[in-house]
Amino acid sequence: MAKRSSLSIRIVEGKNLPAKDISGSSDPYCIVKVDNEPIIRTATVWKTLCPFWGEEYQVHLPPTFHAVAFYVMDEDALSRDDVIGKVCLTRDTLAAHPKGFSGWAHLTEVDPDEEVQGEIHLRLEVVARPRGRRLRCSVLEARDLAPKDRNGASDPFVRVRYNGRTQETSIVKKSCYPRWNETFEFELEEGTAEALCVEAWDWDLVSRNDFLGKGPGQLIPLIEETTSTECRQDVATNLLKLFLGQGLAKDFLDLLFQLELGRTSEANTLFRSNSLASKSMESFLKVAGMRYLHGVLGPIIDRVFEEKKYVELDPSKVEVKDVGCSGLHRPQTEAEVLEQSAQTLRSHLGALLSSLSRSVRACPAVVRATFRQLFRRVRERFPSAQHENVPFIAVTSFLCLRFFSPAIMAPKLFHLRERHADARTSRTLLLLAKAVQNVGNMDTPASRAKEAWMEPLQPTVRQGVAQLKDFITKLVDIEEKEELDLQRALSLQVPLVKEGPLFIHRTKGKGPLMSSFKKLHFSLTTEALSFAKTPNSKKSALIKLANIRAAEKVAEKSFGSSHVMQVIYEDDAGKPQTVYLQCKCVNELNQWLSALRKVSISNPGLLGSYHPGIFRGDKWSCCHQKDKSDLGCDKTRSRVTLQEWNDPLDHDLEAQLIYQHLLGVEAALREKHRELSAGTEAGSVPTGPGEAAEDALAQLLRVLRDLQEAHRSSPANSPPSEPNRLLALQT
Incomplete structure (x- = not known):
C-alpha cells in the first residue's frame, strides 16, 4: 500500500481584510489549492472585513505533492471574484538548502501592492545522532504578527509537527514580536516525504482550546497516557474506525466505558473530561449516527433558517429597535420581545423533543446497542437510589451535549446546511442548544442557576426531561434477539x-x-x-x-x-x-x-x-x-x-495511521516499559496487573519493531539513489 500524507486544514478566521466593494466592505471566502488544483471552498461570509469561517478539513494527499495554497477571495455577483490575498506552503523553500535552512518564513503576496503581515524566523538542520539522523527545528522569533486580542496584541506560541509527533513552544503574552529561542528534534527516516508543519497560534484561539489483541485493558490506558491532548481526537477516531470496520466498535467502546468508570468516583464528573472514551464516543456518533442526526434535527434546523426570527432571552442583550410589532404603529416593548422569543424557542424545542421521541426505531442498531451497554455499565457502577438519573445523564452527555447541541450551534460543520448562519440565526441556534443542554443535564439546579434568564423555557425543559427519559428507556430496552435480527438485516444491505x-x-x-x-x-x-x-x-x-x-x-x-x-x-x-x-x-x-x-x-x-x-x-x-x-x-x-464522517471504512489506512501515531510516542512507551520493569523487579511480591501491563506493552513494542523492520526491508521503501530531503513548511 502506497503511503499517503494526511493534511489537517483548519480555516478559522480573517482579520482586517481590505474592502473590495463600493460599500466599504467585502464578501470573503477561502479556496484551498493543492498544486494549483482547487480542492476546498469555504462558505462566503457576507459584508465583513473580519470573517469567521471555523471550517475544518482533512485531506489525504500523495507524498509527491509540491504546494498547498490558501486564497482569500471576495465574492462578486456582477463580475469576477477579486483576490484578496494568498498564503502558499511549499516544499521548494527547502529544496535549495539540502543541509538545512535558516531564515524568515512569511506570507506570499498575490498582488505586489498588497501588504502581508507576519513572519517566523526558523532554523532547520539535519544532525547525526548515535541512533540515527534527526531533524532539528529551532523556533527563534516572530515579527509583525496580527493582533488577535482586544488589547491590540496576541498571546502567540508555535506548534511544530513532524512524523506523527507534535511539540509546542511556550506562550509569549501580549506581543506581536515574540522571541522563543526553543529547539525541537524529530526522528528522520531516509526516503520519507513527511511534511514539517510549523504553525503560529494565538493562545486565545485554541482555548476551546487497541491495537488491542492480548491485554487490551492494559494497553489502552498506556496509549491514552502517552497521547497528547492535541492528537487524542485523531487517535480516538482512527481506533474507532478500525474496530467499527471489524464489527467490534461496541466491544471497544465498552472497554473504554469500564476504564472510565473504574477511575471515576464522583458521578457528576462522569464522561465530562476529554478522555479517550469521550473522544471515541464522539467519533462513533459522527460516523455511525450522522444520518440519524440529519433525520431528527434537519427539519428543525431548516425551519430556524427559513423563519429568521429575532430571538433573545437575555434582557441585557435585547434590541427592541430591531423588531416591529405587526399591525401597530409602535415598537415592541422589551417584555413583548422576551415573551415572543420564549414562544419561538419553546416551539423549536418541543418540535425537536417530539422528533427525538419518535426516533427510537430510526436510531442505528449499533448506536442503540452501544447506548444500552453504556446505560447498564453506569447503573452497575452507581446502583443507589440517589444516583437514579446518572445512567440517563451518561447517555445524554453524549447524545445531547456532544452530538445534538454542537450540531445545532454549527449546522454547517455537521453537513446540515451549506452555509454558516447569519448573526440573528446564530443567536437563535445558540439559545436552542443551551435549552437542549439543560434537558440533557436533566434540569439540575446547577444548570438552571447558570443563566436565570432561561427560566421562561423551564416548563418545556421539564417536559423534555420526561420525554428524554422515556426515549432512553425504550432505546436501551430493545430485546437482544430483535437487535441481532435488525443488524443481520442491515448487514445484507449494500452500504x-x-x-x-x-x-x-x-x-x-x-x-x-x-x-x-x-x-x-x-x-x-x-x-x-x-x-x-x-x-x-x-x-x-x-x-x-x-x-x-x-x-x-x-x-x-x-x-x-x-x-x-x-x-x-x-x-x-x-x-x-x-x-x-x-x-x-x-x-x-x-x-x-x-x-x-x-x-x-x-x-x-x-x-x-x-x-x-x-x-x-x-x-x-x-x-x-x-x-x-x-x-x-x-x-x-x-x-x-x-476524509469525512461518511467515508467508506479503510482498515489499512486506519491501521497505518495508528501505527504512525505509535511510532511517534514510541519513546514514551519505552520509558513507561522501563518504569514498569523497575517496579516489577523491586517488588517482592508479583504485582499482577502491573506485570500484565508490562507484558502487553512489551508485546506492543516488539510488534512495532517488527513492523519497522518489515518497512525497511520492503522494496517499496528502499531509499532512492539520491536521498530525498525535501520537507514541506507550513506557517
Missing part, C-alpha cells in the same frame, strides 16, 4: 457511500454539447454507481464499481462550465468508456471525486494518466493528440481524497 443530484452529459454528434446535460439523482455504493430520475424512483446501474479506472476533473474550458468530472471505466465488453458529470460547486465536486476514488482504490488496472480535456471532432482539446486511445497527457490523482 451507501454517497448520493445526490448530478448533471450527466450525453454526447451528440462529433463531441459533447452544453445542452445535453441532464439532471439525475446518483447513488454510489460499494458495488456500483447508479442513477434514477428522483431519489425514490427505481435505480439503474451506470457503472460497476470494479470497472472504474479513474475519476478526475475536467478542464473548465472543455465545456465552458465549472465543476465537471469524468469517470473512466470499462464496459462489460472491456472497452474504455467515459461519463461526464457536473456538480453544483467545487466542494461537491471534490466530495464525489474523493468517494469514487476511495471505493475503487483497490481496483486492478487503475490508470496512471488521463486527458483533462475532451475529445471533440478529431482531437483532444487538452493536448491536440488525434488518436482517441492515446495515453493521457496528465497524471491521475487517484490518492488525493478528503
